[in-house]
Amino acid sequence: MTSIPFRSGPDQAAAAERSDAARNRKRLLWAAKELISECGAGGLTMDRLAERAGVGKGTVFRRFGSRAGLMLALLHDSEVDFQSRFMFGPPPLGPGAPALERLVAFGAGRIAYVVEFGDLVLAAEDASRGRFDVPAAALWHRHIEVLLDDAGFDADSWLMAGSLGAALDPERLLDLVRRHGVAPERLVASWRDLVTRVVRPA
Amino acid sequence: MTSIPFRSGPDQAAAAERSDAARNRKRLLWAAKELISECGAGGLTMDRLAERAGVGKGTVFRRFGSRAGLMLALLHDSEVDFQSRFMFGPPPLGPGAPALERLVAFGAGRIAYVVEFGDLVLAAEDASRGRFDVPAAALWHRHIEVLLDDAGFDADSWLMAGSLGAALDPERLLDLVRRHGVAPERLVASWRDLVTRVVRPA
Incomplete structure (x- = not known):
């Protein structure tokens, strides 16, 4: 044809x-x-x-x-890339791994992302109206909520997803890395510990 | 005499x-x-x-x-009051209750405080250099860390205290209450759920 x-x-x-x-x-x-x-x-x-x-x-x-426009374009590109990896990419970040493993990988991915794009992420947050209006943030929140449900979490998964997401707040992560010298690996270990404790059966 | x-x-x-x-x-x-x-x-x-x-x-x-000075004085007063209640006041917020109950009471107290003083808290955060430099925030962080240790938490209690504290971020709590209409009781229930899961033995 x-x-x-x-x-x-x-x-x-x-x-x-x-x-x-x-x-x-x-x-x-x-x-x-x-x-x-x-x-x-x-x-x-x-x-x-x-x-x-x-x-x-x-x-x-x-x-x-402008330089600000370049920063936003860069960030948009990286966000889209990260999103496609956790939505459609290979496991454990993408579909195909158990929900808890995907939760761990999601946090590890966010931490790596924030460490890599730190200043860009902060600049974009300042540029957006409020920290919780960012469309990407709504998507991450929903992603964590779905994984909590899939992992058998039996309480208020919408609010819990927000609480867990708060632990991945870019400003907080960067403060820990830059001001307190916390290694990203330690952040990942603590995130793993947090989500494992939250989803394990009583 | x-x-x-x-x-x-x-x-x-x-x-x-x-x-x-x-x-x-x-x-x-x-x-x-x-x-x-x-x-x-x-x-x-x-x-x-x-x-x-x-x-x-x-x-x-x-x-x-100025009005800003008045706001800060008000907040300082309320902060000092809240601090003295969780450090020296009656249980379960103050000493004398099991660590997990004190953790639950601490979150409930913070949520009530943020709901009551919302705009003041946000104004003070804007006025301070960074969200993580506030002396009060350092005190809450340390308080959560000590309670985690007392409750037998056996991992990275310093980082975990920060992650739990992030769930009590005033801007986040106010966004949930004001924009999403979440009842403070629901916030308290989710906080209780979170800290209970985090400290329960494996």
Whole structure:
């Protein structure tokens, strides 16, 4: 079967341009992540990003508007990636593992994520209206609630999901890591301990 | 035995003045609490407070500087009161009850406190540098940690105390009560459930 394009001519050119733009965006975000992992979020400037990605500075500004816009785009990208991993990715974070193992993996994933994207996460929280309106936060909350139910938790799983989620609050995690020098592994161990105690049968 | 004052003369007058001032301060704070319980924190203005306490508006401003200063004084007063109740007051909040019962009572007390002083608590958090620098927060954290140890919790009680404390985050509790209409009793029940599961032996 030959596939017949719905539209042709100028629209094909537009589609090619969109795909170019998408590739460009990916390349810029990748370069931005590299810069952050090398120098921290403070080291990410529009100049350095343009240089690293091998594009003009004007391109970077046209694409993201400002450094804040770049930060949000980066974070959005990483959030979407994390979400797809816990919703559709391989176990134990994704479906296929027992609920308790998925809960442990979810917390471990969040901790790694917050440690990696710390300043970005905080900047995005400040930019959103309130800490509890973030759509991603609603999704995590629901995810924990469903896993609690699946693990046989027999009490108020909606509120308990919120209480457990509070332990993964990015500001709290970053405070523990940066100000108190707590190793991420210790955070993961304590999260594992917490959720294991919460779901184990009486 | 007759008590002999260390100093006399002008200092006695000063002491009387200080005691007058302290009485005045108490009366103003009491009137402010009445106004808040009647009309919410929004209903507390310097004018209304002066009228309710039967003093001049100048007195109110001299005492607290501004409405923000009044709010902080009010909160400080309530914090000190809450602290003295969980440290020295009657059980189960104070010493004398089993550690788990004290943990439950502590959460119930915090929830009631946040519901009562909601806007004040949020205002004070904004005013402080960071949510985790508040001296009171350090005290609650330590209190939960000690109670976990007393209850026989055998893992990382310092980190676990922080995770449990995060469930009592004022901003979170107020969001649940105000935006989601969760009854404080339901919050207390979920807190009881959480700490009971965390401390029960494996």
